[in-house]
Amino acid sequence: xxxxxxxxxxxxxxxxxxxxxxxxxxxxxxxxxxxxxxxxxxxxxxxxxxxxxxxxxxxxxxxxxxxxxxxxxxxxxxxxxxxxxxxxxxxxxxxxxxxxxxxxxxxxxxxxxxxxxxxxxxxxxxxxxxxxxxxxxxxxxxxxxxxxxxxxxxxxxxxxxxxxxxxxxxxxxxxxxxxxxxxxxxxxxxxxxxxxxxxxxxxxxxxxxxxxxxxxxxxxxxxxxxxxxxxxxxxxxxxxxxxxxxxxxxxxxxxxxxxxxxxxxxxxxxxxxxxxxxxxxxxxxxxxxxxxxxxxxxxxxxxxxxxxxxxxxxxxxxxxxxxxxxxxxxxxxxxxxxxxxxxxxxxxxxxxxxxxxxxxxxxxxxxxxxxxxxxxxxxxxxxxxxxxxxxxxxxxxxxxxxxxxxxxxxxxxxxxxxxxxxxxxxxxxxx
Ligand code: LLP
Numbered sequence: 001x002x003x004x005x006x007x008x009x010x011x012x013x014x015x016x017x018x019x020x021x022x023x024x025x026x027x028x029x030x031x032x033x034x035x036x037x038x039x040x041x042x043x044x045x046x047x048x049x050x051x052x053x054x055x056x057x058x059x060x061x062x063x064x065x066x067x068x069x070x071x072x073x074x075x076x077x078x079x080x081x082x083x084x085x086x087x088x089x090x091x092x093x094x095x096x097x098x099x100x101x102x103x104x105x106x107x108x109x110x111x112x113x114x115x116x117x118x119x120x121x122x123x124x125x126x127x128x129x130x131x132x133x134x135x136x137x138x139x140x141x142x143x144x145x146x147x148x149x150x151x152x153x154x155x156x157x158x159x160x161x162x163x164x165x166x167x168x169x170x171x172x173x174x175x176x177x178x179x180x181x182x183x184x185x186x187x188x189x190x191x192x193x194x195x196x197x198x199x200x201x202x203x204x205x206x207x208x209x210x211x212x213x214x215x216x217x218x219x220x221x222x223x224x225x226x227x228x229x230x231x232x233x234x235x236x237x238x239x240x241x242x243x244x245x246x247x248x249x250x251x252x253x254x255x256x257x258x259x260x261x262x263x264x265x266x267x268x269x270x271x272x273x274x275x276x277x278x279x280x281x282x283x284x285x286x287x288x289x290x291x292x293x294x295x296x297x298x299x300x301x302x303x304x305x306x307x308x309x310x311x312x313x314x315x316x317x318x319x320x321x322x323x324x325x326x327x328x329x330x331x332x333x334x335x336x337x338x339x340x341x342x343x344x345x346x347x348x349x350x351x352x353x354x355x356x357x358x359x360x361x362x363x364x365x366x367x368x369x370x371x372x373x374x375x376x377x378x379x380x381x382x383x384x385x386x387x388x389x390x391x392x393x394x395x396x397x398x399x400x401x402x403x404x405x406x407x408x409x410x411x412x413x414x415x416x417x418x419x420x421x422x423x424x425x426x427x428x429x430x431x
Pocket of ligand 1: 062064065083106201203204205239240241242283284285286287323327382383
């Protein structure tokens, strides 16, 4: 899906830009976002809902995957809404010019300040728990109507990493479905709360269709039940979670297949229950943006441990991509300036952090590398920049967006001055 191709026989080009030249121009490491791939994924989601769903639909970009002005603006310009999970993400989406009617605020422990910002901005709040509902009622002005959805835990298991599973009953997110009666009763009695829908999210990097189909069926039952409490619930949000192909062995359904599977279940279940079709929302993150970005690094030192392993070190690591050390995630890499060289070695790509576990890829198949080569790790658009840190006081890399041979900076590289910007040295500690 990435619009990467090899030109001049030997070097990697993305969005019409030569990767090695980009690194010379913008520095290393560098996140390179391919606009066409991102737009195409947005369109695939949008078009699939149009094709397979007879009611209204809205795709939200789960911006936790990569929240910044440029990415929010691209997603919004493709007609997507934005899912945000904090005041900071909300602020960024608003600053990017996203219309508040298309922003949904998530979170299992939103602060009062975050809730007030959301209410004042007119975005929809996805209420997660009793504490939040009571806080909302408390801070609502008389006569106000706060647009909310209810997040419920569906009790659906799926096969993915334990840390990114959210739909099972002991998840920290959402109301227990056993409390449905109480929650619906409470919400229906609050004149300041305008409950428009139900939401659930079962996990991330999921390769099967069945869990989301089961989810959709359960959610239609919630819709039906809501009617008994006089609630006019018209929106149903099935969350995100479609997996992507990080390696050859990963086999997720296509965006179209995933959307179709969900639409069919919602339509059938609504027909059985004799319910009007709700507005159907979904909020993919990873499957929209992961394949649209690569990270380019510069190769430096290496260490050969005879018969055991060869380490090739790059100038970034767990601070710009914490996924391998956090979830044992697997990535693929190529050498941008040696695209036609034969693959001759199996190496371990190590980061530059003071931590043995700072390994980006175990057993990468690469041509012979030398210092100065540009190593490109594919599929780094989701949960890389957004989870990046300054561990070991590494400045966060820059990011550029590329399209039609043009590259524009979307995130500046941090400087050493940036690193101490929030530091303060009390007078009495000065040396
Ligand atoms: N909606 C909600 C409520 C979510 O919690 C998430 C992801 C999404 C949508 C988007 O899910 P996606 O389509 O991206 O799978 N940092 C982890 C992933 C954490 C996902 C958290 N929630 C990783 O790097 O794999």
